[in-house]
Amino acid sequence: MGQSRIHSTEHLRQLVLASSSPRRRELVASLGLSLPVLILPSDTDEGTPPDWQPSEVVEQLGLRKARATARLLAAEDRAGSLIVGADTIVVLDGEILGKPQDRADAIATLTRLQGRRHRVYTGVACVDTRSGRELAAHRMTEVLMKPLDPMIIERYVDTGEPMDKAGSYGIQGRGSVLVERIEGCYFTVVGLPLALLSDMLAEFEIAVI
Numbered sequence: 001m002g003q004s005r006i007h008s009t010e011h012l013r014q015l016v017l018a019s020s021s022p023r024r025r026e027l028v029a030s031l032g033l034s035l036p037v038l039i040l041p042s043d044t045d046e047g048t049p050p051d052w053q054p055s056e057v058v059e060q061l062g063l064r065k066a067r068a069t070a071r072l073l074a075a076e077d078r079a080g081s082l083i084v085g086a087d088t089i090v091v092l093d094g095e096i097l098g099k100p101q102d103r104a105d106a107i108a109t110l111t112r113l114q115g116r117r118h119r120v121y122t123g124v125a126c127v128d129t130r131s132g133r134e135l136a137a138h139r140m141t142e143v144l145m146k147p148l149d150p151m152i153i154e155r156y157v158d159t160g161e162p163m164d165k166a167g168s169y170g171i172q173g174r175g176s177v178l179v180e181r182i183e184g185c186y187f188t189v190v191g192l193p194l195a196l197l198s199d200m201l202a203e204f205e206i207a208v209i
């Protein structure tokens with residue numbers, strides 16, 4: 001068991017995070033993995049068919065991001081890498097709410113979310129460039145947002161925090177004070193469910209603990 005683990009982590013030379021998200025970078029860093037971690041985002045088309053379920057959307061987009069980074073890396077990846085991609089969406093009344101287009105869109109989104117429950121889905125995908133093996137999974141967390149005064153929504157949007165975040169808020173920042181409670185993994189909301197990621201890494205013989 002111990003020997004096979006050493007052998008396998010040797011063949012996976014590095015973990016590559018296919019993400020430009022500073023949150024995802026910090027979360028992976030917080031695991032203190034023993035193998036090198038490279039950050040290599042790639043441009044990915046995030047369009048999906050309208051009939052896809054939220055879980056399918058986030059898993060497929062995570063895979064797309066990981067595969068695109070695998071293509072970027074191809075020529076220099078002789079020893080093999082484990083590439084990790086992720087995607088987060090907010091779902092309200094069956095509608096997917098991504099990142100806001102502009103200030104007005106962020107205000108409109110938060111006006112819809114306030115005082116209500118919504119779901120946050122994050123998909124995680126792993127691509128082993130050596131074996132070609134791929135794995136995708138997701139987690140969902142329910143979030144109850146406090147009822148919010150329109151003035152508070154405007155002031156929050158003017159902090160700039162919502163602009164690069166699905167659902168127009170960040171639970172890990174000032175947005176923490178907008179949330180009454182959650183049910184599910186906190187890290188799913190921030191953009192990378194770490195308990196799920198560690199289970200997936202274990203499938204590739206990479207141990208966090």
Ligand SMILES: Cc1cn([C@H]2C[C@H](O)[C@@H](COP(=O)(O)OP(=O)(O)OP(=O)(O)O)O2)c(=O)[nH]c1=O
Pocket residue numbers: 018019020021023024041065086087088089090099120164165166167169170171172175189190191
């Ligand atoms: C709901 C919520 C989302 N988010 C973020 C997580 C994701 O970074 C972002 C959703 O956009 P994504 O498209 O999932 O990710 P990204 O474009 O930021 O990064 P990349 O595709 O390069 O990996 O919203 C928070 O940081 N906090 C929150 O509370």
